[in-house]
Amino acid sequence: EPEVTQTPSHQVTQMGQEVILRCVPISNHLYFYWYRQILGQKVEFLVSFYNNEISEKSEIFDDQFSVERPDGSNFTLKIRSTKLEDSAMYFCASSALSAGGYEQYFGPGTRLTVT
């Protein structure tokens, strides 16, 4: 069964450093998403991406964040200058929009720890 994969599973970085979180969505999917989940809190939408551009973004997704689909398979989230409060699980998801809805398949997540 196809699945979304994410690397690394755990990233530790110092405050102020740049990090890139990587995702490989399911190959025939067209919509890509990044979410984050701070420990013990709810999943929060960051950004959606379609047709090589951002389609939606939340207030969390400020100028420190960027996304890219550098090739036909990878989807990345970059945080330019990490802050302590960026520590969270980051989930990538993808979906193939159908007439029925938006069934999103989530990856296993990357745990980002900013020290």
Place this chain on the structure above:
Amino acid sequence: GESVGLHLPTLSVQEGDNSIINCAYSNSASDYFIWYKQESGKGPQFIIDIRSNMDKRQGQRVTVLLNKTVKHLSLQIAATQPGDSAVYFCAEKNYGQNFVFGPGTRLSVLP
């Protein structure tokens, strides 16, 4: 701002019993809702969805009910099994591709 919330943070049920997990939403303009299951150390897993033009949808052992009058969503799991133990989130499509998640309910299945 608009938010999605859950009435109960934890729910314990006996194996074989039915489970009902509830969710309140506040954005009356939301037109699509999803229930997710999240097991420890894993990403959310799609369970079932429902559009606002429906009030009930059934899947395998799961049923989602939508009451737009009171802005309430529920997930019913029939014959709950140990493998159903997880955190369950509801999510509403706020606008475009922006999904707002509830805080989650932890379901524990007792032997």
